[in-house]
Amino acid sequence: MGTVTERFKKNGKPSYTAQLRKKKKGKVILNLVETFPSQRAAENWLKNQERALKKPGALDRAVNAKRRKDVSACVQDYIESSPDGFGSSKSQMLSYFQRLPFGEAEMETLAAEDFVRLATDLLNGVQARPTDPELDTPEHYSFKPRKPQTVNGYLVTLGAVIRFGGPIAGVEMPLAEYEQAMRTLRHQKIVTKSAKRDRRPSLTELNKLMDHFAKRYQENPRCVPMHKIVPAAIFKVHRRGSILSQLWDDYDGEYGELTVRNLKHPRKTEGNDKVLTIRQEAMAIIDSMPRIDERIFPYHEDTITRLFTEACKLLGIENLKFHDLRHEGISRLFEIGLKIHEVAEVSGHEDWGSIKRYTHIKERGDKYEGWEWWPIVTSPLPVK
Known part of the structure; x- marks a missing residue:
């Protein structure tokens, strides 16, 4: 036989817990428990469960079902x-x-x-x-x-x-x-593999973004300095999550190195810490940031994505994602003449096969040489 126990919630209202146990050779093999708002509902549930368990094989099926995991x-x-x-x-x-x-x-x-x-x-x-x-x-x-x-x-x-x-x-x-x-x-094409993106921002598009974010920061110095984060994504060539989690303690400006914690890896991300090369352009951006937090860029990932997406929509820049800035940065490294292993030392790629897609890029020089935004990108950000 089952039992119904009355209990009281924090708000003082009663609840009724129905419990039905079945034993075999003195050992409980099935324990069913449900809570109801009324005693009548609890008693009806017990009667229905007991009636159902009397059917041939029902008890064995119920016991096996309880052993299953969701x-x-x-x-x-x-x-x-x-x-x-x-x-x-x-x-x-x-x-x-x-x-x-x-x-x-x-x-x-x-x-x-x-x-x-x-x-x-x-x-x-x-x-x-x-x-x-x-x-x-x-x-x-x-x-x-x-x-x-x-x-x-x-x-x-x-x-x-x-x-x-x-x-x-x-x-x-x-x-x-x-x-x-x-x-x-x-x-049915309900699931498909992701196509490799080749989208790179043009200098015209980047100039629009920089102008938008620089004006936004000038009007409100309390807002996120996206005019620093956008070029940081290009010249550090790290993923958004890595950029926003990097610590000052892991940055060595003297030797041009940065330890990236938990570098994304298809099989082992946690504890996958790598010392990567930081080039002069990226170091200049890092050195312009104030040391007001243990992180170099102490901002939230979702905020960065939202601000970037909103700006692209406002400026009429189509089909550009924040992650495309990393693609732009890696492409640039090949354009200025770096070899695969040299790029990997900056980007953190362990499998060189992952960056073979860039090897078709010809050495064309640095399109950012003399970029009009360098003075603002590298100028010290005031401490709030």
Whole structure:
């Protein structure tokens, strides 16, 4: 027989917890617990559960079902088993699966159509519940459509859990179902691989951006100095996250070196610290920043992206992303005559194959020589 226990919430209102236990040879083999706002609802639930468990084989099926893990638990096991952790993108995606209704599904019972439905939902812009409970509003769940390349990234990340997480979570992963779904999703072009971007800003576009950001800072010195960060992205040739996390203590201006912590890596980002070469142009930008924080550029990633995107839209600059500035900077290094290994010492690429795409670039000299913005880019930023 089950029991119903009355409890009181912090607001003084009662709640009723129904508990049903089944034993075998004196050992509890099934423990079902649910909470209800009324005693009658709790008692009805108990009656329905007891009636259902009396059917042939129902108790065994219920016991086996309780042993199964949902997607969220399997993902958590996978996360906790990694000694080196994951990069921010992979961590964000894994957390996202845990916060979606999909995260509550039993991993072992997932079928191909479940993965197809997940991908379609992601493509249409379904939103997971926010990590901050205060942001859990109806507006948060408005659809924000994603590109097939983005959906592919999510599904590939989930695929790593399914391929390698079985022994970790102690479950039989639905690998065949996942792979069948991925074949269908590729055929339907719901998921696609990202095309390599070759977008580079022209000097005219950069001058527009610099003029916009410099005026903005002149009018309000409390705002983010984007007229420093944009050229820093070009001449340091580091990713946005690296630029904004770099510390003064890791910068050695005397030897032209900078230790970049947790440099992005496809397999091991956490703890992947590399000492990279910093060229004179980048050093001049760094040296112009005030030492008001342990970080050289103490600003938030989302803020940088938002300001850059808004400026491009305002100025009519199409199809330009902040990450394209890194592409511009690496292309420039080849244009001024650096070899692959010399570029890698600046950019941090471990696999030279990743930068072979730039080898078609001819040595043409430095288009930034005599750039009109150098005096402003390298002038000391006033301390607020």
